[in-house]
Amino acid sequence: MFVLVNLKAYPCDPVAVAEAAQDVSEETGVRVAIAPQAAHLSAVADTGVETWAQHVSPVEHGSHTGSTLAEAAADAGATGTLINHSENRLKLADVDGSIDAADRADLETIVCANNPDQIGAAAALGPDSVAVEPPELIGTGTPVSKADPDIVTDAVEAAAAVDESVDVLCGAGISTGDDVVSAQDLGATGVLLASGVAKADDPRAALEDLVEPLA
Numbered sequence: 488m489f490v491l492v493n494l495k496a497y498p499c500d501p502v503a504v505a506e507a508a509q510d511v512s513e514e515t516g517v518r519v520a521i522a523p524q525a526a527h528l529s530a531v532a533d534t535g536v537e538t539w540a541q542h543v544s545p546v547e548h549g550s551h552t553g554s555t556l557a558e559a560a561a562d563a564g565a566t567g568t569l570i571n572h573s574e575n576r577l578k579l580a581d582v583d584g585s586i587d588a589a590d591r592a593d594l595e596t597i598v599c600a601n602n603p604d605q606i607g608a609a610a611a612l613g614p615d616s617v618a619v620e621p622p623e624l625i626g627t628g629t630p631v632s633k634a635d636p637d638i639v640t641d642a643v644e645a646a647a648a649v650d651e652s653v654d655v656l657c658g659a660g661i662s663t664g665d666d667v668v669s670a671q672d673l674g675a676t677g678v679l680l681a682s683g684v685a686k687a688d689d690p691r692a693a694l695e696d697l698v699e700p701l702a
């Protein structure tokens with residue numbers, strides 16, 4: 488299982504969380520990555536943890552003020568990027584363009600989607616992975632893998648019907664090792680989470696609990 492922790496714009500210490508994630512990953516052998524703010528990519532990557540961008544723009548080098556250039560994210564140490572997160576929705580053409588931009592910069596891609604129908608559409612655009620996240624469960628602490636298990640199994644089916652090579656993660660409300668195991672049992676190959684770690688009093692302990700059943 489792949490555990491991807493999105494720090495969103497939460498007021499946590501990105502380097503401290505990254506160091507904890509790197510330690511936990513090394514100690515357990517579980518793949519753990521951190522997606523910080525773009526301005527924190529270098530500092531997070533310097534810890535040695537696998538580092539992801541939260542977004543890349545569908546642009547090349549040029550006159551694109553305010554964009555997040557995929558090549559710049561890669562230069563800063565990112566090896567992958569989220570695209571079309573529920574909190575940063577893109578037009579279909581821009582999802583496609585962001586995947587192209589990430590591919591040019593050699594970034595692994597996860598395209599987020601709300602439901603299985605959108606997962607099928609996202610898989611058709613050729614990302615490495617997709618992540619299904621019901622928006623109403625994001626940040627609630629109620630795990631999608633328990634609250635709405637059908638959405639995960641249907642998403643796995645929808646992606647496989649389009650392209651069996653596209654992995655499926657699930658997210659929203661995931662915060663414990665039990666939640667991760669439930670996601671795995673439903674066919675997900677990873678989890679995308681945020682508040683369970685970024686808002687935890689002790690992010691290291693939260694990460695240890697998340698991966699403990701996988702170690």
Ligand SMILES: O=C[C@H](O)COP(=O)(O)O
Pocket residue numbers: 493572573620624625626627628658659660661679680681682683
């Ligand atoms: O990117 C992460 C997801 O939006 C899930 O957020 P959450 O773990 O706070 O529910």
